[in-house]
Amino acid sequence: TFDLRPDLHKEEQQNVRFALDAAKSYAKNPKGWLVLIGPYGSGKTHLAAAIANAQEQRRTPSLFVTVPDLLDHLRASFAPNSPSSYDKRFQEVKAAPLLVLDDLGPESATPWAKEKLHQLFNYRYNAQFPTIITTVHELEKLDERLVTWLLDKRLCKIVVIGAPAYRGERLR
Secondary structure, eight states: OOOOOTTSOHHHHHHHHHHHHHHHHHHHSOOSEEEEEOOTTSSHHHHHHHHHHHHHHTTOOOEEEEHHHHHHHHHHHTSTTOSSOHHHHHHHHHTOSSEEEESOOOOOOOHHHHHHHHHHHHHHHHHTOOEEEEESSOGGGSOHHHHHHHTOTTTEEEEEOOOOOOSSSOOO
8 A cells, every 4th residue: 555655756656666676676685784864754553564564475474663662671671570570571573583773873771781782683694584664764874783783784775765754745
């Protein structure tokens, strides 16, 4: 149901088409990492969710989570009275057949949260597990350890969506 947005300028339409084609290609054969970068409302989450849904229809389990929610959940599972074990939850996230991490940013995260994200990305990078990351931030604003992995073209494809936020009409 992704809207190619006829309201956009030609270059923006071509860019949105490129992002859609990249998402379709990844959905057919999810290998490595796909990173979708663009402004809020540009379609990153829509494309990432569509890929996860396509995998679910093929009976490949996927896990879709926003990064802030993931960190909150992991922190909560540390509590002594937590109904779920931190180790179990973190292992489920690390080993998900397809992991979608939505809204990654240079959060004002604690050192603990940054370390957990590093462990997660390091595990998935070394295992070469299919991973989709969405962010509004340029690479320079993300953790430099993560950026090193993202720049590995053997594993990672970066797609920048250069279209303005979609609100059903052209924004000026």
